[in-house]
Amino acid sequence: MIDSSMPLHGALSQNSMSDSCNEGASVQAADTELTLLQQFAGAFIQDVNLGIMLLNNQFTLVDISDMACRVMGWERENSLGRRVNELFGDMPTEHHLVQRSLLEGVSVRNHAVSWCNGVERYELLMDSNVMRDEQQQIVGAYVLFKDVSNLRSLEEQVQRSDRLAMIGQIAAGTAHEIRNPLTSIKGFLQMFKKTLRDKGMAKEVHYTEIMLTEINRINELVGEFLLLSKPKHVTIERVNVYQVMNDILPIIRSEAVLHGVHVRYEAGETVPNVVADRELLKQVFINIAKNGIEAMVEGGTLTVSVKRDSAEQRVLIDIHDTGPGIPAFLVDKIFDPFFTTKQNGTGLGLSVCQRIIHDLGGTIRVSSKGFGTTFTLAVPYQGS
Ligand SMILES: Nc1ncnc2c1ncn2[C@@H]1O[C@H](COP(=O)(O)OP(=O)(O)OP(=O)(O)O)[C@@H](O)[C@H]1O
Ligand SMILES: [Mg+2]
DSSP states (O other): OOGGGHHHHHHHHHGGGSOHHHHHHHHHHHHHHHHHHHHHHHHHHHHOSSEEEEEETTSBEEEEOHHHHHHHTOOHHHHTTSBHHHHTTTSOGGGOSSOGGGGGTOOEEEEEEEEEOSSOEEEEEEEEEEEEOTTOOEEEEEEEEEEOHHHHHHHHHHHHHHHHHHHHHHHHHHHHHHHHHHHHHHHHHHHHHHHHHHTTOHHHHHHHHHHHHHHHHHHHHHHHHHHHTOOSSOOEEEEOHHHHHHHHHHHHHHHHHHTTEEEEEEEOSOOOOEEEEHHHHHHHHHHHHHHHHHHOTTOEEEEEEEEEETTTTEEEEEEEEOSOOOOHHHHTTTTSTTOOOSTTOOSOHHHHHHHHHHHTTOEEEEEOOSSOEEEEEEEEOOOO
8 A cells, every 4th residue: 555565566476477386475574574574673663762653644643653742742652642733732824833734735845843742842854755656545654753852952053153152242342331431420420419418308218219229220130241252351260159058149149039929958978179259159040040930920839959979970950939830832941131021121031141151061951841840050160
């Protein structure tokens, strides 16, 4: 029925002229060959690290590889023999990875798609085509895909670094030019404020206070810009992560109280010192903890833990919140400069953190599955 059976069919028809004894033997040989081929196809479909789906012309799933089951979030036993559109459940049709139009001959080659099975997100490279019988009638279709998530995230990381480098260049060039006039505006405003206060003009004093606060905000923003363009005055020293945590816990706790959040600190066994800039490390922990606290709008628990990963010679810092989590389609964006979902956010917090941790040869990973978010920072140490 399917094209791939053609050689076998050919072998059978060649023997059709032989005598009945020969015919019996060759049919038996062909049967053995067919069984072997079927066994091979079965084993191949199970073991291969490729997504494979075979459909018949009723849009029913005839076979599926284990890897495809994993990516689709389906169970082989429960999905075979079912209509493909049914298998996608409540998902809107336009988001189905496999579309019915496939059976109308709409084939694709190396088509890049993002797919989320509700738990994990994958970047796939997909091929699909119809299968035809000898009369060129469509009898089914196949879908093949490779998981290229790692390649894509590498590519995105390179693009992100390029963007950061560009922003850094612009920032370095303009930051000082912005700060200098700001300093004189701030100085004069402080003078005005004093004069206005002396004259008892309370309302005007209040206005100048607002202006001063806003100027401070611009100053902070420019400061973050400068950090993005690679910190200039970094003091690299041996730093005890526990000590850094102890220094900043009061800051985190006071921020938490304002948001009705409870802070839990889990310090494990002692960890080796890391080589880093203490102040920058503080900034990273505070930024990530602050994000967690801000995410828990209805209160919750922020859990900070520090432990040692001896196998990889790293100190691991987990910052977990019980907030709503980060939707899968946003996870890749949160480290982008200026990406924010907050009304008053700059969207620079995480990109600055990532820059600082990468400069230390470390990594920041985020895992957010449905409920709550964990940021895991890994900072390498040398020796013990
Ligand atoms: N723990 C978290 N839970 C849910 N969403 C988060 C969490 N951490 C970060 N995010 C998302 O990532 C976005 C980017 O975070 P980032 O720290 O870079 O900027 P921001 O917090 O929006 O602004 P800023 O840090 O300048 O105040 C946030 O706006 C938020 O949508
Ligand atoms: Mg932030």
